[in-house]
Amino acid sequence: MLKDILSSQIKHYIKDKNINNYINLQSNFNVEFLAQGEYNVNFLIYDKYNKYVFRVNTKSQLQIENQIKYEYDALKKLEISKVTPKVYYLDDTKSYINYGILIMEYLKGRPLDYSKDLNKAAKIFSKIHSIDTNNGNYSNFIKEENILSDRIKEAKRLLKIYFDSDIVNTEQKKFFYNFIQWAEKNRYKENYFKDNVWMVINNTEVNSHNFIIGDENSFLIDWEKPVISDPCQDITQFLAPTTTLWKANYILSKEEKEMFFKVYKDYLNEDKQIEERVHIYTPYLYLRALSWCAYAFIEYQDPNKDIKNMDTFKKIKEYLDINFMNNLLKDYI
Template sequence: MLRERLLPILQKYINRKDFKSYMLLEGSSKISFLAQGEYNLNYLLQTSRGEFVLRINTASQMNLDNQIAYEFQALKLLQNSGVTPRPFYLDDSKKAVPYGLLVMDFLPGEPLDYRKDLLLAASTFAKIHSLEFGEEETDFLVKSDRPFTAIYQEAASLLNKYFSCSRADKGIKGILEKALLKAEDKIKEEEYLLQEPWRVVINTEVNSHNFIVNRGYDICHLIDWEKPIWGEPAQDISMFLIATTTMWKRNYVLGPAEEKAFVNKYLESLPEHPSKVTLDTRIEMFKFFNYLRAISWCAMAWTEYTEPGRQLVNMDTFEKIKAYIEPSFIKRSLLK
């Protein structure tokens, strides 16, 4: 597997003089596999200065020319939040290692548990969404001025891969086509957002395992920043709450009382903003489009997972992908 083939290359890399000098390391360092995502590999780097995460991108979901640099720059932007990993090192040359890599904080803890950590997560979102930046600081970020249009276009592009796949189920294709037609009609709702735009750095991938909770210090970090954009905070909050997110790793669905408690804590933790009173409305509007994007991504990913030669295969993820494109699930989420 790729993660194993890279280990000897990375072991040599982290003990090079230039790397050790930049990271202020003494003696020899060790590296071991930690975790993987769909398009990244994460290794635990043990050094004289403590532990770090060495992260490698194998592809870009955002179709960026330099995915790892984008992620590094986003982490630099967010480092004063206190709830995101601090980045320390970037190598996007792809010379000594055939993929771009960065080094960031290793944050000990456990993935978020919706039964225990909802209010901590709400505070984490508030700390990130409270950060203020000059326009020049966020110029590099992908912008989402018309978020429903952007999500619809992304979903349509993802679904094209499913629609054109000879292995795809015809019945599921028909249901997804109906969902796209409904989305075309609902896009007009984004005019409400344009009347009073609310823009912050959002993560766009807020499933439970992208959070690390350290209960000893009563803090929750949002650690995976592969796809940040400059967009509506309600997009992240809505995505955090919907079933495609909560079921992804935890097989849990939030009840109305839990949703309300989470949103109330988030609002209490935010500084004053004129759009706070409209957050509930914005969240509800985003739910349909976040479901659409999640299900469309699963349809696209299904074509990749069933294609021979894929580099990264996570069978737990594949099982969830199949569940999310079941006709009953699509209808319940998008066509009710």
């Protein structure tokens, strides 16, 4: 498996590349598999005194040539928030290990629990969304100003191989055809965001396991594909059942969502009607989530795919169930 091959390579890489110029790691260090996503494999490198995350990127979800540098640069800009990991080292040459590499801070804690950590999550979002992207150089970030149109464009790209596939049934294809037609018809609602501009850094992958909840401090990790856009991107995704069911099998109540909105706005010290923004964006968030599932479903048929998480594949198939998808959209379409 890829993680086993990488584990062996990392040991030699750290010794040969004099990584101690960037981090404090004794010569008798250890390498241990930590976790993997769809496009990254993470390892713990540690000695008796220090721990770091060694992150290996295998592919870009943003169609970026230098994915690992994009993530590194984003983390550097985000350090001011104090709720994201510090990053220490970047290697985007792919000359030793055939993937992009970065080394970052290891943060001790547990995944977010929706039943008791909503306030902590709201505070994290408010700190990140308070970073003033109008001052300073944030040109390295992808900027999404047409938030509904961007979701339609993204969905069409993701769904191309799905529509062309012989293994997808007609009913599912029809669902996505109709969904895109609805999204196109309601694209005019994008004017709300153009008339009420609010641009912040969004993580775009805010599931419960991308939060580290500590005893004193809590963090949002996995900044693989951040963008500068309306804050409803992250807030909608965080609250949506497509996210809360993904790792935690949880659905937020109306009361829990209202409490989250209140805390978020209290710490943001602004009242920009985040609730209305979330309401407009929600079906387009579903378009993104379900289209990605469709794309990933086809990817998982490829025997040469570098990373395969069977729990993820199981969830993908659950989300593509026609009854599940129709139920998500019953209040919109």
